[in-house]
Amino acid sequence: MKLIGILGCGWLGTKLATKLNSLKWNVKVTKTSTEGAIALGELGLDSYRITLSEDSLNGDLEFFDNLDQLIISIPPKRGLIESFSKKINFLIDTLKLKNKTRIIFLSSTSVYGKKEGVFNESSLLFPDTDSSLQLEAAEKMIKKLPNPTVIIRLGGLIGDDRNPIFVLHKKVIPNPEGVVNFIHQIDAVNGIFKLLTASEVEGVFNLVSPHHPKRKNYYLEMAKKYSLSAPKFNEQDSILDRLIEAKKIEEITDFNYQVDNLLI
DSSP states (O other): OOEEEEESOOHHHHHHHHHHHHTTOEEEEEESSHHHHHHHHHTTOEEEEEEEOSSOEEEOGGGGTTOSEEEEOOOOOTTOGGGHHHHHHHHHHHHOOOTTOEEEEEEEGGGGOSOSEEEOTTSOOOOOSHHHHHHHHHHHHHHTSSSOEEEEEEOEEEBTTBOTHHHHTTSEESOTTSBOOEEEHHHHHHHHHHHHHOTTOOEEEEEOOSOOOBHHHHHHHHHHHTTOOOOEEOTTSOOOOEEEOOOHHHHHSSOOOSOOOTTO
16 A cells, blocks of 8 residues: 655645545654644544744654655645745755655645636636745746646635634625635545545646535525624625636546535
8 A cells, every 4th residue: 555645734634634544545644743743643643743944844754754645735824924935845855755756735726816717727827915926836846846746726625614604704705796616625635535546647636616606695605504693795896707617637537526515
């Protein structure tokens, strides 16, 4: 069985790791704190503590030994965004992983920017925030590696315990007539898993639900679902019609989206 490493095992990575573990895959995971690593260990995962900065990589570095595939799941952090691409660059330079180690980098559809239109994996990128600019820079570094690489651009992550409505129900939501570009945790995990199993595949893949309800409809339904106060909307806001397509993974692999209605 191939050995998989998940560098940065947060909300999504933990769900993926437990799935791999249940299927008897060999998987190693990391957190930046000892407490976090212990918590993952209590879930039955082979956990390590790793800290990464612009100029240092510390902790249980044996995590990187003999990996067949490495999933890099480290999002830019608020307040430290400008150092993100430098961290990724330092990681790549320091590890000098064996050329056969396949790298899977979890990015975001935010790299397409807030522009009108339909975007897919072949579209030009228009990053317009600090974090999306850093992700674009990191993607470029990953693509230059001699290793086989996959870049996964995730839509907005949602799940039973994670949804923007938990914060937005108290705010005025812009662009009510625009559509959502979200991915449910179930489909995110299964999509990454499918790309792990398709070990010959390389390139860029979007992971976004094919269901794109209007933002107003979506957030009103979610407020009801979670028994929250109904949010307000900026009805005078101009419409930004932005839709992210993610059909490529279904064309290249036998993956199919399971959550085909985000309003449920």
